[in-house]
Amino acid sequence: MTAAVEVEHLVKHYARSQRGLNGIDLTVGEGEVFALLGPNGAGKTTFVKCLLALLQPDSGSIKMFGENVSSPGARRGVGFVPETPRFPDFLSGREVLKMHGRLIGVPAKELDPMIDERLIAADLDDAPKRVKAYSKGMVRRLAMAQALMGDPRLILLDEPTADLDPIGRRDVRNQIAGLKERGATVILNSHLLSEVERLCDHAAIVHKGKMVAQGPMDELVPEGRDLESVFVDLIEKAGS
């Protein structure tokens, strides 16, 4: 299987914080739905930001589909939903999607039908005109819609179900299942371990910037146990 993401000995420290990453090695195969798990402050968001070159690593190498992430071209075909998405609040949802469509080079004639489709799928076709009038859940759904513009090969989801009601969470689950079906690679950060267990085929657990465990879900979670109990055991063991 081709690697969608290859990370070798990734190190990132912050000047005024103990948090960061201490030598992460990770490979995510193309088409995998991969969960990145860890307690708060474990380094999950830092990891995702390093993948997108939003943060500069201190050392190590990161490649997406074989291309070094320091090149903007490596982010072609990548969608991202951050933990707290922020859009220019003076734009409408449609304008946000149009801007992202243009940035990823969607041809002009395909843009409007694609936006209509995304807005309907995100239940935002009747949304207020400006993003500043959106609820948290609507902003989250818009973030998901922009990430899916242009049918990306790799989607990075940082707590995608935060701020969503049960119906919104179900929709995100269905979208991830749809992505898996069409062969896209998904990297998911989430604290909702039951959802992760249901959706993901591989997982990695990080704690204090170090990799604690990784592998296929059925190897990480032995028969008769659930992901939550395995996670708690591993974190407690690593913390001691």
Add this chain to the structure above:
Amino acid sequence: MNAVLTIARSAVTEHIRRKLVLFFGGIALLAGIGLIYVSLNEDLTATLVGAAVGLATVLSVTLLQGMATLAAVAVSMNNIGRPFSDGEAMLILSRPVARWQYALGRLMASMALVVGLCFLLAALLQGVNLIEDRDLGLELWGHWGTQAFNLILLVAITTLMSALINNPVLAAFVAFFIYTASNAVSTLYLFVTTGRVGGVGGAIITTLWYLTPKRLISPLALEQMQQGGNLAGTSSMLLIESSGARIAWAAAYLAVMIGLTFVVVRRKEL
């Protein structure tokens, strides 16, 4: 280039919807109405500015120039710091967009708005000129062209400051200070070149002179200063023509400001 234009378009929409363009455009319009009223009344014009100078000339080099300067700072003080600190830039930079493209797009939007405002003000004053039956013609347009360049320089300085300082008000203040300090530094530098100040003080002033921007002076402003026109905020020490070397210096300074912005934005973390 597509990414740069997309970001620039979004930034222009931002300024339009945040009503900045409306605010400064509205002031220009109100000023226009007032100016037409004054220029139609010869006695009032003569009392206010002196018939020999003319309303369009005085306003070009004083009041409206000040307004355009404020507009330049207002449309660029949020170019980098705010979108980086509140995370708005994160989603855009998660796309195949280089940091320099993001910065250039934001810069281009501010520059386009400032050039548009200068054009509007020049057109307004040209109308006043016609009513006053004066003949500034190309000189007036040349003046506002020069102002447009100076304000582009101010936009570049403010954008660099907004990349260095997250607080937009502080960034605007520092940029404005650097821009306006260039006059004072030029005046002090004349003391160095004429040998009236030397030693450490001279070295400091010379260093400051090299570090501060070199604004261009239009033939119209120069002419007014040479005639001893009592134009507010001007100094006889500024009688330095926009020679080729000065223009080259100003352009190089602009290029350095833009280049430094790219470097700072490239290193900025989200």
